[in-house]
Amino acid sequence: MYENEFDATMQLIRGKWKIRILYELNSDPHTRFNALQRNLDPVTHKILSEQIQQMINDGLVKRIDFHEQPLHIEYHLTKRGQSLIPVVDAICDWGLANIDTSKLKQTLCN
Amino acid sequence: MYENEFDATMQLIRGKWKIRILYELNSDPHTRFNALQRNLDPVTHKILSEQIQQMINDGLVKRIDFHEQPLHIEYHLTKRGQSLIPVVDAICDWGLANIDTSKLKQTLCN
DNA sequence: CTGTATCCTGATAGATACTG
DNA sequence: CAGTATCTATCAGGATACAG
Numbered sequence A, B: 001m002y003e004n005e006f007d008a009t010m011q012l013i014r015g016k017w018k019i020r021i022l023y024e025l026n027s028d029p030h031t032r033f034n035a036l037q038r039n040l041d042p043v044t045h046k047i048l049s050e051q052i053q054q055m056i057n058d059g060l061v062k063r064i065d066f067h068e069q070p071l072h073i074e075y076h077l078t079k080r081g082q083s084l085i086p087v088v089d090a091i092c093d094w095g096l097a098n099i100d101t102s103k104l105k106q107t108l109c110n
Numbered sequence C: 001c002t003g004t005a006t007c008c009t010g011a012t013a014g015a016t017a018c019t020g
Numbered sequence D: 001c002a003g004t005a006t007c008t009a010t011c012a013g014g015a016t017a018c019a020g
Helices: A005-013 A018-027 A033-039 A045-057 A079-083 A085-098 B005-015 B020-029 B033-039 B043-056 B080-084 B085-098
Strands: A061-065 A072-078 B061-065 B073-077
Touching: A005 A085, A005 B005, A005 B020, A005 B085, A018 A033, A018 A045, A018 A072, A018 A079, A018 A085, A018 B005, A033 A045, A033 A072, A045 A061, A045 A085, A061 A079, A072 A079, A072 B020, A079 A085, A079 B085, A085 B005, A085 B085, B005 B020, B005 B061, B005 B085, B020 B033, B020 B043, B020 B080, B020 B085, B033 B043, B033 B073, B073 B080
Parallel strands: none
Antiparallel strands: A061 A072, B061 B073
């Protein structure tokens, strides 16, 4: 049960790394855990794991196990996850258009 | 200094009530503190005050003092605040389109 | 009507180490 | 390579009371 449509959406993307996870998984539909952690840089193993798990529970991300040794697991967006990309883009675009680029350590999208 | 454009935008709207404040101030450009608190319902006086203050510091909201007794203060969006409305709408639209409406206590936008 | 100070709690994130 | 457990730090949010 959600208070309203704002909170319902925000609960899914409020996590510190979730927007970026959506962006990464959208850019590369065959992302593995290590690659994701490398791209998100200062995120810790445990936190990334938690955020992914929540996104799986929320139906935004799917986990694919290739049953190989060494372990080979990929993550990709579900339809529902993909549907959030316009929101991700809106957030990205606003940042690029309205934040002084000299105040940005990195520019990631577009 | 921001990590990147995602974080830069999210820092401004991550607060629990900020999206709704943006929405309310956009709907009514002459909003007073009490009215805002009433519309956001379970928000406490102190928290609303904090969130508004942050939004003023971030250049999203402007405070207008009418120098009347009893106090008469109105808040409205700055240009910068208005520019965030497309982001607010994207979040609102996604929620309406993707959350089972029976799980929403209220529907606020559109 | 509007704003601030104190105190408290839970959620969130991070450091680190251990497992298959 | 992927995932979990423990412990700790920090912060955001909220209850309450007081002030101009």
